[in-house]
Amino acid sequence: MDRDFPHDDTTADTAERILAVAERILAVAERLFGQRGYSGVSIRDIARAAGISKANVFHHYASKQALYEAVLERSASRFHALLESLADHQREAAELLEDFSRRHLRNMLERQDALSLYVRHLLDAASEDQGTAAEAILERTYDVLVERFAALQRQGKLAGHADPGVLALTLVGSHLVYVLGRKVLQQRAVPAAERFSKTLIRQLLDGVAAGPRAGGQDQSDRQ
Amino acid sequence: MDRDFPHDDTTADTAERILAVAERILAVAERLFGQRGYSGVSIRDIARAAGISKANVFHHYASKQALYEAVLERSASRFHALLESLADHQREAAELLEDFSRRHLRNMLERQDALSLYVRHLLDAASEDQGTAAEAILERTYDVLVERFAALQRQGKLAGHADPGVLALTLVGSHLVYVLGRKVLQQRAVPAAERFSKTLIRQLLDGVAAGPRAGGQDQSDRQ
DNA sequence: CCAGCGACCGACCGATCGGTCAGTGAATGC
DNA sequence: GCATTCACTGACCGATCGGTCGGTCGCTGG
Numbered sequence: 001m002d003r004d005f006p007h008d009d010t011t012a013d014t015a016e017r018i019l020a021v022a023e024r025i026l027a028v029a030e031r032l033f034g035q036r037g038y039s040g041v042s043i044r045d046i047a048r049a050a051g052i053s054k055a056n057v058f059h060h061y062a063s064k065q066a067l068y069e070a071v072l073e074r075s076a077s078r079f080h081a082l083l084e085s086l087a088d089h090q091r092e093a094a095e096l097l098e099d100f101s102r103r104h105l106r107n108m109l110e111r112q113d114a115l116s117l118y119v120r121h122l123l124d125a126a127s128e129d130q131g132t133a134a135e136a137i138l139e140r141t142y143d144v145l146v147e148r149f150a151a152l153q154r155q156g157k158l159a160g161h162a163d164p165g166v167l168a169l170t171l172v173g174s175h176l177v178y179v180l181g182r183k184v185l186q187q188r189a190v191p192a193a194e195r196f197s198k199t200l201i202r203q204l205l206d207g208v209a210a211g212p213r214a215g216g217q218d219q220s221d222r223q
Numbered sequence: 224m225d226r227d228f229p230h231d232d233t234t235a236d237t238a239e240r241i242l243a244v245a246e247r248i249l250a251v252a253e254r255l256f257g258q259r260g261y262s263g264v265s266i267r268d269i270a271r272a273a274g275i276s277k278a279n280v281f282h283h284y285a286s287k288q289a290l291y292e293a294v295l296e297r298s299a300s301r302f303h304a305l306l307e308s309l310a311d312h313q314r315e316a317a318e319l320l321e322d323f324s325r326r327h328l329r330n331m332l333e334r335q336d337a338l339s340l341y342v343r344h345l346l347d348a349a350s351e352d353q354g355t356a357a358e359a360i361l362e363r364t365y366d367v368l369v370e371r372f373a374a375l376q377r378q379g380k381l382a383g384h385a386d387p388g389v390l391a392l393t394l395v396g397s398h399l400v401y402v403l404g405r406k407v408l409q410q411r412a413v414p415a416a417e418r419f420s421k422t423l424i425r426q427l428l429d430g431v432a433a434g435p436r437a438g439g440q441d442q443s444d445r446q
Numbered sequence: 447c448c449a450g451c452g453a454c455c456g457a458c459c460g461a462t463c464g465g466t467c468a469g470t471g472a473a474t475g476c
Numbered sequence: 477g478c479a480t481t482c483a484c485t486g487a488c489c490g491a492t493c494g495g496t497c498g499g500t501c502g503c504t505g506g
Contacts, residue, residue: 021453035350037343039263042493053455055496060453064494093432116346120260122403123339127258135407142408162431165413166397166422169404173396174389180345181392184358185365190388199389207430208385209316244483265463276485278466283483287464 022060024050029071034113037120038068072121072134075114079137082107083144093157094205096148101171101197108179109193115179142168167204174200245283247273252294257336260343261291295344295357298337302360305330306367316380317428319371324394324420331402332416338402365391390427397423 028050032041043064047054061067082103091099108115121134142165149164178196191199251273255264266287270277284290305326314322331338344357365388372387401419414422 036347037260037262039260043495044492054494055456056454058495059455112349116349119342119403120346122407123343124259126335126339126403126406138404138407139411142404142411146411157433159429159431159433161429162426163414163422165411166419166426167431169400169413170393170397170423170426173398173400174393175396176400177392177396180342180349181361181365183349184345184361188362188365188369188388190392191386196389199386200393203385203389203393203427203430205430205432206382206384207426207428207432208382208390209428209430210380210382266465267462277464278486279484281465282485 021050021052021056025052025057025060025067026071026074029067030075030117031113033068033071034115034117034120038064038124043067069134071117075117076134076137078111078114079107079118080140083140093152094201096152097171097205098197098201100145101175101201102194104172105175105178105193105197108175109182112179115176119176119180138172141172145171170204171200244273244275244279248275248280248283248290249294249297252290253298253340254336256291256294257338257340257343261347266290292357294340298340299357299360301334301337302330302341303363306364316375317424319375320394320428321420321424323368324398324424325417327395328398328401328416328420331398332405335402338399342399342403361395364395368394393427394423 025046029041029046032045032049043057044054046067047057050057057067061070118134118137122138125135145168146164149158149162149167152158153160153162153164178190178193182190190196248269252264252269255268255272266280267277269290270280273280280290284293341357341360345361348358368391369387372381372385372390375381376383376385376387401413401416405413413419
């Protein structure tokens with residue numbers, strides 16, 4: 001078809017294909033690095049999984065380290081996009097927290113390779129002293145959550161004695177362990193993600209103390 | 224000294240030295256595997272760090288994989304020892320939780336290499352389907368905590384609507400993220416470990432909601 | 447039509463990997 | 477005193493690592 005203008009089609013197709021190769025390398029590398037770690041993956045593995053030659057990987061990325069950093073950067077920017085969509089609502093604390101928890105948890109579950117990659121990177125960075133751009137994910141998440149919690153506190157929607165920083169770590173940590181431990185603990189009765197978010201937020205908001213503080217042990221919202 | 228019986232001394236010393244070599248390999252391997260991951264560490268690295276020849280490592284451990292599993296096992300048993308000391312008190316919920324949080328967090332901080340090793344192992348296991356003995360750490364921690372929380376609940380020291388499983392994940396997750404993020408977030412005002420435990424437990428028990436549920440926003444226990 | 451460019455590949459490089467093996471030297475049992 | 481045992485080593489193996497190089501091929505601007 002379009003024998004007269006194969007160029008247009010082919011040109012765009014080629015251009016796309018070029019981008020597609022670089023992008024496909026990134027995608028494949030993210031998956032493999034996430035699953036097996038930096039030194040657990042060879043350039044040959046990546047090339048094989050992407051269906052190209054090993055030399056071609058070096059044609060698009062100067063070195064394995066450069067490719068790794070490109071993967072981290074891509075991963076980080078994608079994660080930031082999620083965070084942006086969080087902090088601009090004006091709802092009740094319970095609703096907002098539950099919504100964030102659900103989104104954050106779902107994102108972690110959907111993009112487990114990226115999450116693994118990031119956790120691995122944190123572990124690697126823990127025994128060095130460099131600060132690559134990627135670990136800004138945690139800083140960023142922390143900052144956004146802390147700011148948001150502080151705002152809720154100012155609006156009187158959160159207890160005055162609450163510590164936004166500790167609360168942020170609790171929230172993120174609960175999600176992380178849920179995802180990390182999901183497979184190991186699957187024979188236990190670990191709730192599904194949606195239900196976990198709901199239960200988690202309710203417990204964080206209301207506390208788990210026996211209830212000698214105010215009311216009895218009646219739980220109003222049980223469905 | 225003891226020139227007449229250098230044998231006794233030397234014998235015991237040699238026997239100790241043999242044990243010491245195997246043990247030193249384990250210790251060194253735990254540190255290196257924890258810092259750089261399984262495939263990021265070569266037998267040569269381990270031998271060099273332990274001050275022995277590479278072949279000697281293979282003399283004590285059949286393969287790199289076998290050494291790795293021995294390290295995991297040793298790490299796991301040490302961790303279990305910590306857990307045992309947890310579940311046998313008869314105190315108030317706040318006191319017990321805070322004590323566990325403090326211990327658990329301190330243990331994580333003191334043995335970061337083992338923690339890193341374990342998290343890495345969890346990440347590796349996540350993309351496979353085998354179940355080595357080491358990931359039983361999480362199962363075990365989870366089970367002990369859940370059982371303990373359920374007991375507290377039966378005693379009426381914990382709210383009836385609390386979910387022991389979610390609470391366990393929250394507690395462990397908060398600790399994990401605290402340790403993992405401690406370095407990255409150190410320029411933020413992240414509290415010291417002791418203070419973090421205290422704040423964390425108080426928030427988990429009392430909740431962070433503004434206080435509209437039952438009573439006013441008076442918090443009785445503020446010291 | 448053709449010179450140049452860039453995506454892409456096969457073959458190759460030195461280094462390092464996990465693992466083996468023949469041997470050494472000191473202690474032990476008989 | 478002699479054979480055995482065993483912790484331990486240096487030298488070596490094939491495989492694989494990250495990375496390079498010379499070259500092919502298809503497209504494009506002049």
